[in-house]
Amino acid sequence: MGTTPLPRIFYARDTLEVAKDLLGKVLVRSAGDRKLAGRIVEVEAYKGLSDPASHAYRGENGRARLMFGEVGRCYVYFVYGNHYCVNVVAKSSRAKAGAVLLRALEPLTGVEVMRRNRGTEDKFRLTSGPGRLTRAMEIDLKLYGTDLTKLGSLYIGDGGLRPEEVIVTAARVGVTRAGQRPWRFLIAGSEYVSVSPGQGAVSKTQLPLKAGLPQAKSRRYRQ
DNA sequence: GGGACGATGTCCT
DNA sequence: GGACATCGTCCCC
Numbered sequence: 001m002g003t004t005p006l007p008r009i010f011y012a013r014d015t016l017e018v019a020k021d022l023l024g025k026v027l028v029r030s031a032g033d034r035k036l037a038g039r040i041v042e043v044e045a046y047k048g049l050s051d052p053a054s055h056a057y058r059g060e061n062g063r064a065r066l067m068f069g070e071v072g073r074c075y076v077y078f079v080y081g082n083h084y085c086v087n088v089v090a091k092s093s094r095a096k097a098g099a100v101l102l103r104a105l106e107p108l109t110g111v112e113v114m115r116r117n118r119g120t121e122d123k124f125r126l127t128s129g130p131g132r133l134t135r136a137m138e139i140d141l142k143l144y145g146t147d148l149t150k151l152g153s154l155y156i157g158d159g160g161l162r163p164e165e166v167i168v169t170a171a172r173v174g175v176t177r178a179g180q181r182p183w184r185f186l187i188a189g190s191e192y193v194s195v196s197p198g199q200g201a202v203s204k205t206q207l208p209l210k211a212g213l214p215q216a217k218s219r220r221y222r223q
Numbered sequence: 224g225g226g227a228c229g230a231t232g233t234c235c236t
Numbered sequence: 237g238g239a240c241a242t243c244g245t246c247c248c249c
C-alpha cells in the first residue's frame with residue numbers, strides 16, 4: 001500500500017469526489033534517505049472561483065495560479081506566520097480551479113522522525129491538523145508545485161478505506177468567508193483527525209466517533 | 224507603500 | 237476559552 005502514485009486521471013474529477021476518494025490514500029515524503037508516510041484521514045475541498053473561501057476565488061493570480069493548472073500537483077501555502085498547509089490540485093475538466101486540503105494523517109512510516117519534527121511523543125497529535133502534518137512530514141514552500149503523480153520527494157500512493165470504514169461529512173474548519181459548506185470529509189472513528197464534527201479539538205477521550213453523525217456513502221476508488 | 228488579516232497551533236489561565 | 241506568534245497576500249490608500 002502506498003508505493004504506487006495515483007495516476008493523474010484520479011485528480012481530473014469533481015473536487016468533492018476527489019476529496020472523498022483521497023481518504024485512505026497514503027501521503028509519502030522522501031527526504032534524502034528517509035521516508036515518511038501517513039494515511040489520509042481528513043480533507044477539505046475548495047472549489048476555486050465559486051468558493052469565497054478558496055485562494056483561487058479572486059482569479060488566476062499569484063500563488064493561486066497553480067490551482068488553475070495541471071491537476072495532481074501540490075499547492076503549498078504559508079498561514080498565520082507559522083504554518084504551512086498542503087493541498088492537491090483536483091478538478092473536473094469543466095472546472096477552472098479546485099484543490100483539496102490535507103488536514104490529518106494517520107502516521108505509518110518514520111514515526112520517530114515525525115516525533116522529533118513535532119517535538120512531542122503523542123502519536124495522536126503528530127499529524128492531526130494541516131499545520132501539524134506539514135511540520136511532521138517536512139513539507140514547506142520548496143515543495144510548491146510538486147507533481148504528486150510521480151515517484152519523488154512527495155507523492156500520494158494507493159490505498160483505500162477498510163471495509164468497515166465510513167466517511168463523515170462536516171463543515172469546514174476555520175473558514176470565515178464562505179457560509180458553512182459541508183465540504184470536509186473524514187474517516188469515522190479515526191483517532192487521528194483534527195477536529196471532531198460539531199465539537200472542539202479532538203482529544204483521545206472523545207473518540208472513537210460512532211454512528212449518528214451525518215454521513216456520506218462510503219466508497220472505494222477502483223485502481 | 225502600508226495596514227489588516229488569515230484554510231493554525233501552542234501555551235497560559 | 238483566550239492571547240499571541242509571525243509573515244505572505246491582498247486590498248486600499
